[in-house]
Amino acid sequence: MDNLLEEVGEDYSDANLHGQHWEKRSFTDCDFTEADLRELVTTGCTFTRCDFTRTDLGESEHQATAFRQCTFDRTVLTRSTFSSCSLMGSTFVDCVLRPITFTEVDFTLASFVKAPLYDMKLGGQRFRETNLSEADLRNTDLGRADLMGARLLDAKLEGADLRGALVDANGLRQAKLAGALIDVDQAIAFAAAYGLVVS
Secondary structure, three states: OOOOOOEEOOOOOEOOOOOOEEEEEEEEEEOHHHHHOOOOEOOOOOEEEEEEOOOOOOOOOEEOEEHHHHHHHEOOOEEEEEEOOOOOOOEOOOOOOEEEEEEOOOOOOEEOOOOOOOOOOOOEOOOOOEEOOOOOOOOOOOOOOOOOOOOOOEEEEEOOOOOOOOHHHHHHHHHOOOOOOOOOHHHHHHHHOOOOOOO
């Protein structure tokens, strides 16, 4: 990005940055611990290995912004929106996520272990190799999502819509699937993963 304002190792912990608008800014190894970032608007920004522990990002809006290998620990993200963003390799632990809106987001290699993602619209999102172990995805729309290589150990997918999603049959074997909606191709792959022969 042209004229990118770069910051490295800056300490924004406890800062009051409520309602700011950031465009084409780059943050690397910056500390936003317990900062007030409510209603923050970012456009075309990049955050790399930044710490958002106990940060308040409620009602924030992010467009074409990348959060790479960032830490979200007990972060407040209620009523925030992410559109055409990347959360690649970021970790989410005990965050307040609901309600939240994701549109065309790349979650590749991110971690959402035990995250409350139920009743959400996540159709068409990219979850390649994402760790969704024990995540609560009940009744969530995952139609057409890319879940190849995702870790689904004990993930709660009861009632979820998986139709059209790219998903490893072996990954589905590890999840809780009662009542989940799948398509014919997925059903055949799932049966094959259990050693069944469809004829």
